[in-house]
Amino acid sequence: MIWSFSRPQLLALVVMLAVIGIAPAFVYPVFLMKVMCFALFACAFNLLIGYVGLLSFGHAAYFGMGAYVSAYAAKSWGLSAEICVLLGGLVGAGLGVVFGAIAIRRQGIYFSMITLALAQFTYFLCTQLPFTGGEDGIQQVPRAALLGFISMKPDMAIYWMTAGVFLIGFLAIFRIIHSPFGQVLKAIRENEPRAISLGYRVDDYKLIAFTLSTFVAGCAGGMKSLVFGIASLTDVTWQASGEIVLTTLLGGLGTIFGPVIGAVITNTLEFYLAPFGSWVTVTQGVIFVLCVMLFRRGVVGEIAAKTKVSL
Amino acid sequence: MLMVLGYNIGPLLAQGMLGLINGAFYALLSLGLAVIFGLLNIINFAHGALFMLGAVVSWMLLNWIGIGYWPSLIIAPLIVGAFGVLLEKVFISKLYKLDHLYGLLLTFGVALIVEGLARNQFGSSGMAYAVPDSLRGATKLGFMIMPTYRAWVVVASFVVCISTWLILEKTPIGATLRAATENAALVQSFGVNVPRLVTLTYGAGVALAAFAGVMAAPVYSVNPNMGSNVIIVVFAVVVIGGMGSILGSILTGFGLGLLEGFTKYIYPEGSGVVVFVLMIIVLLLRPAGLFGKVS
Numbered sequence: 308m309i310w311s312f313s314r315p316q317l318l319a320l321v322v323m324l325a326v327i328g329i330a331p332a333f334v335y336p337v338f339l340m341k342v343m344c345f346a347l348f349a350c351a352f353n354l355l356i357g358y359v360g361l362l363s364f365g366h367a368a369y370f371g372m373g374a375y376v377s378a379y380a381a382k383s384w385g386l387s388a389e390i391c392v393l394l395g396g397l398v399g400a401g402l403g404v405v406f407g408a409i410a411i412r413r414q415g416i417y418f419s420m421i422t423l424a425l426a427q428f429t430y431f432l433c434t435q436l437p438f439t440g441g442e443d444g445i446q447q448v449p450r451a452a453l454l455g456f457i458s459m460k461p462d463m464a465i466y467w468m469t470a471g472v473f474l475i476g477f478l479a480i481f482r483i484i485h486s487p488f489g490q491v492l493k494a495i496r497e498n499e500p501r502a503i504s505l506g507y508r509v510d511d512y513k514l515i516a517f518t519l520s521t522f523v524a525g526c527a528g529g530m531k532s533l534v535f536g537i538a539s540l541t542d543v544t545w546q547a548s549g550e551i552v553l554t555t556l557l558g559g560l561g562t563i564f565g566p567v568i569g570a571v572i573t574n575t576l577e578f579y580l581a582p583f584g585s586w587v588t589v590t591q592g593v594i595f596v597l598c599v600m601l602f603r604r605g606v607v608g609e610i611a612a613k614t615k616v617s618l
Numbered sequence: 619m620l621m622v623l624g625y626n627i628g629p630l631l632a633q634g635m636l637g638l639i640n641g642a643f644y645a646l647l648s649l650g651l652a653v654i655f656g657l658l659n660i661i662n663f664a665h666g667a668l669f670m671l672g673a674v675v676s677w678m679l680l681n682w683i684g685i686g687y688w689p690s691l692i693i694a695p696l697i698v699g700a701f702g703v704l705l706e707k708v709f710i711s712k713l714y715k716l717d718h719l720y721g722l723l724l725t726f727g728v729a730l731i732v733e734g735l736a737r738n739q740f741g742s743s744g745m746a747y748a749v750p751d752s753l754r755g756a757t758k759l760g761f762m763i764m765p766t767y768r769a770w771v772v773v774a775s776f777v778v779c780i781s782t783w784l785i786l787e788k789t790p791i792g793a794t795l796r797a798a799t800e801n802a803a804l805v806q807s808f809g810v811n812v813p814r815l816v817t818l819t820y821g822a823g824v825a826l827a828a829f830a831g832v833m834a835a836p837v838y839s840v841n842p843n844m845g846s847n848v849i850i851v852v853f854a855v856v857v858i859g860g861m862g863s864i865l866g867s868i869l870t871g872f873g874l875g876l877l878e879g880f881t882k883y884i885y886p887e888g889s890g891v892v893v894f895v896l897m898i899i900v901l902l903l904r905p906a907g908l909f910g911k912v913s
Binding site for chain 2: 432
């Protein structure tokens with residue numbers, strides 16, 4: 308099949324493309340853009356948890372840093388949109404390569420705790436570094452023009468750009484997973500000692516996967532700050548890290564389309580629950596518990612298991 | 619005024635003393651985490667939320683039914699401990715056969731529920747909890763004025779930590795517990811009810827967190843976010859100390875509190891991150907942690 312998509316996956320991809328194309332006629336485009344940014348973020352996170360078995364509990368650091376840098380580049384340097392997003396990704400990856408190198412020195416639960424602590428470290432830095440604007444964040448970020456001349460001011464213009472960034476990221480991750488490199492990652496997930504005994508430098512593979520994931524997370528954050536015109540501390544908090552874990556778990560760890568479905572569900576829930584304040588947190592907690600206790604495969608994982616296809 | 623390396627020794631010691639109080643809470647919390655991790659093999663993400671719950675329960679006991687500080691130092695940990703037992707029986711016990719990560723995710727969910735409910739009930743602003751009459755006042759120590767309550771916190775948590783360590787190291791029940799940590803199946807074959815032991819251990823670890831919460835109530839204001847702020851630092855403490863040793867986690871807890879206090883005086887901007895920086899250094903030099911066994 309094309310690009311190692313199986314027939315059901317190709318069908319799902321076509322459905323997803325159709326939804327992206329038609330949905331803005333029925334749903335508020337800004338909401339859809341938010342969903343796509345978080346879906347991309349979740350896909351990046353899923354690359355680690357789903358395919359290498361690494362639970363990073365601090366992925367908001369890379370997403371949030373990407374958002375800050377992209378916002379700063381658009382506002383203070385007046386760079387064009389695609390450069391801003393790429394810069395966001397590069398800074399995410401730069402942070403990721405350093406933090407990843409530290410975190411992979413420990414396995415399992417320790418890895419999660421270390422990534423969480425490093426993300427909190429980043430959060431403290433963001434409250435104090437001059438360029439982040441402290442508690443105010445970076446506000447009134449202009450929607451920089453694409454390639455320097457295509458205006459992104461109308462919602463629908465930046466909608467197509469967001470869709471483009473999302474699709475490139477989504478397909479890149481799909482490609483990585485199905486490459487020989489991705490097969491080694493899965494081998495590490497299944498049995499790390501065996502992968503080592505086969506001669507693979509496991510730590511190198513983990514670090515590369517971590518860096519790729521943080522690059523995509525940074526791009527997602529960068530895109531989000533251009534869409535909303537703001538980068539703030541909210542995106543760097545441990546709650547944001549927790550939300551992306553929830554999104555991916557709910558959609559289905561280690562599935563291709565799971566993170567996307569997860570992002571649709573969690574963002575919709577958040578939208579409808581927003582007037583009820585802290586009930587959002589309670590609902591998220593309840594969904595966490597339900598997912599872990601009752602359906603660990605997530606929505607897409609369950610569907611895939613029922614229909615016996617890989618999605 | 620006495621000087622050390624160009625710093626006034628008085629304010630330095632005063633900040634160190636304040637740091638020691640934070641350290642007391644770090645020690646109590648990381649001790650509970652280590653005990654739970656030893657036997658259950660899960661990281662109890664809900665630990666911070668249950669620490670907060672201890673403070674909230676003691677506030678409710680005082681303001682709703684008029685039960686004061688001293689009784690609630692016993693009652694609140696019992697209530698929260700009972701909640702922990704329930705949690706272990708209904709949810710956590712179903713996850714032992716799975717990847718450890720699911721325990722982390724489940725307890726994270728529990729933490730969100732407990733915190734969200736507390737925020738709904740009490741809002742995000744803090745609620746004051748008065749220092750009990752018998753611990754009011756302060757002592758002049760020459761270099762600083764030491765509020766009696768703060769001295770009590772440091773002494774009491776030190777005593778509780780050391781007692782826990784003695785129970786684990788020197789009593790038959792502690793020996794059983796340590797044996798179960800090494801090999802649960804073998805201990806079970808000797809006729810020990812291991813599942814009940816596990817449940818009670820979780821309850822006890824959680825009760826320790828609640829005890830810390832009650833003691834924290836008069837120091838910080840009682841606030842639904844107090845747990846999540848402290849738990850991430852405690853995770854870093856646990857990574858630095860390594861969870862292999864009980865005494866190690868106590869020492870690391872107090873030590874890092876002290877370090878944070880000194881940093882607050884020497885380089886105030888760094889006090890929020892010093893624990894994380896130290897964690898990075900320790901990971902680079904001694905990945906298993908200061909007291910951890912290399913696995």
